[in-house]
Amino acid sequence: MSKKLNKRQIILDEAAKLFKLKGFGGTSMRDLAGEVGMEAASMYNHIKSKDEILEHLCFHVSDTYIAQLADVEQMSGSNGDKLKQLLRLHINLMLEDGAAVSVANNDWKYLTSGKLEQFKDARKQYEKGFAALIESGIAAGEFRPVNASVALFTILSAVRWVELWYRPGRGVTAQELEDDIMTILLNGLAKN
Amino acid sequence: MSKKLNKRQIILDEAAKLFKLKGFGGTSMRDLAGEVGMEAASMYNHIKSKDEILEHLCFHVSDTYIAQLADVEQMSGSNGDKLKQLLRLHINLMLEDGAAVSVANNDWKYLTSGKLEQFKDARKQYEKGFAALIESGIAAGEFRPVNASVALFTILSAVRWVELWYRPGRGVTAQELEDDIMTILLNGLAKN
DNA sequence: CTATTAAACTAACAAATGTTTGTTATTGCC
DNA sequence: GGCAATAACAAACATTTGTTAGTTTAATAG
Numbered sequence: 001m002s003k004k005l006n007k008r009q010i011i012l013d014e015a016a017k018l019f020k021l022k023g024f025g026g027t028s029m030r031d032l033a034g035e036v037g038m039e040a041a042s043m044y045n046h047i048k049s050k051d052e053i054l055e056h057l058c059f060h061v062s063d064t065y066i067a068q069l070a071d072v073e074q075m076s077g078s079n080g081d082k083l084k085q086l087l088r089l090h091i092n093l094m095l096e097d098g099a100a101v102s103v104a105n106n107d108w109k110y111l112t113s114g115k116l117e118q119f120k121d122a123r124k125q126y127e128k129g130f131a132a133l134i135e136s137g138i139a140a141g142e143f144r145p146v147n148a149s150v151a152l153f154t155i156l157s158a159v160r161w162v163e164l165w166y167r168p169g170r171g172v173t174a175q176e177l178e179d180d181i182m183t184i185l186l187n188g189l190a191k192n
Numbered sequence: 193m194s195k196k197l198n199k200r201q202i203i204l205d206e207a208a209k210l211f212k213l214k215g216f217g218g219t220s221m222r223d224l225a226g227e228v229g230m231e232a233a234s235m236y237n238h239i240k241s242k243d244e245i246l247e248h249l250c251f252h253v254s255d256t257y258i259a260q261l262a263d264v265e266q267m268s269g270s271n272g273d274k275l276k277q278l279l280r281l282h283i284n285l286m287l288e289d290g291a292a293v294s295v296a297n298n299d300w301k302y303l304t305s306g307k308l309e310q311f312k313d314a315r316k317q318y319e320k321g322f323a324a325l326i327e328s329g330i331a332a333g334e335f336r337p338v339n340a341s342v343a344l345f346t347i348l349s350a351v352r353w354v355e356l357w358y359r360p361g362r363g364v365t366a367q368e369l370e371d372d373i374m375t376i377l378l379n380g381l382a383k384n
Numbered sequence: 385c386t387a388t389t390a391a392a393c394t395a396a397c398a399a400a401t402g403t404t405t406g407t408t409a410t411t412g413c414c
Numbered sequence: 415g416g417c418a419a420t421a422a423c424a425a426a427c428a429t430t431t432g433t434t435a436g437t438t439t440a441a442t443a444g
Binding site (some may be wrong): 220221222232233236241242243 | 400401402403404405
């Protein structure tokens with residue numbers, strides 16, 4: 001019984017890696033089975049369908065992001081502090097669960113119709129909360145008076161390369177990474 | 193004869209839109225044919241294969257980016273000016289050819305083996321030139337002393353949402369867009 | 385040891401895929 | 415009008431796809 005959950009988890013993990021590498025459409029159940037070390041048909045003892053795998057990966061990520069947003073929203077501190085913390089959590093999920101984040105970022109469009117809208121809604125909810133943080137920062141005079149949507153997407157996108165690029169042992173520690181990204185987004189690249 | 197090029201172009205344009213919307217793997221030749229207004233088989237009078245379509249779209253984008261880099265490299269002016277100009281061109285291509293850029297960003301992994309490496313090389317070349325600009329800016333004391341790779345990817349990614357989000361008539365003009373992005377990336381979100 | 389259950393396998397399925405073939409309609413040119 | 419080229423079509427192709435059925439092996443409980 002714990003073995004069952006285990007095998008299922010292996011399939012999900014391996015699927016995340018393969019989907020990230022070759023895309024959802026480019027990954028066949030036989031490919032995946034080969035990676036897991038069993039026949040394609042055997043995987044159906046552990047998962048319901050290929051779509052279910054995708055759904056699991058996507059909603060695992062969106063659920064985590066939304067939970068993190070909720071945590072930050074009830075923090076005390078300046079808007080700058082909250083934004084910093086949210087970004088930190090955001091980056092951390094990428095470092096810890098990069099493959100799943102990659103799938104949620106790139107392959108969500110293959111979700112079947114019901115789940116697709118559900119996922120879009122979740123994303124919109126996250127963006128809304130994030131934007132609200134920026135807007136109150138602007139209103140409080142903490143942030144520059146830029147268009148909040150533009151700032152939102154610039155920041156959220158700025159951070160997306162992490163899961164594509166980061167590998168421990170590339171000469172940049174996770175801490176330096178976070179710090180440099182934060183520096184650029186909050187203080188800019190130019191000196192003054 | 194000019195009609196032929198025309199139909200081919202229609203297929204390529206429509207393919208870019210569909211690939212952006214549903215992904216390369218999620219778009220069948222019959223889907224595409226439906227959008228173009230002919231039978232799938234008929235398209236083969238104008239194109240060689242589905243892969244050729246993808247190649248055309250990807251390399252059209254990478255070629256343009258590399259040409260823009262070359263232009264900027266032989267500009268005169270500060271590193272800040274050059275970076276600004278390169279970013280402007282970068283953003284502009286997204287606004288003018290958003291669907292193709294989207295395909296080059298998201299579906300390049302479906303390129304067949306020879307072309308895949310070629311595309312990766314082109315991308316690396318662009319990134320290298322871009323990074324060199326940042327590095328000399330740091331060396332000249334114009335930019336903050338952050339890790340150049342981190343800055344590079346933060347900036348390149350920061351700009352990627354444009355093709356997903358921007359639609360004329362969303363209340364933000366292309367000019368405001370460019371300006372706000374540039375402000376955030378160069379001067380940061382925080383008011384010192 | 386035996387009975388039961390879980391999880392693996394082989395084989396096959398129907399549907400969808402990219403593409404080829406052979407043929408018909410349309411077009412531009414003398 | 416007649417000819418050659420272009421571009422459309424319908425039908426079929428060989429594969430590959432996700433998935434199911436049926437069966438066999440391995441693990442567990444009594």
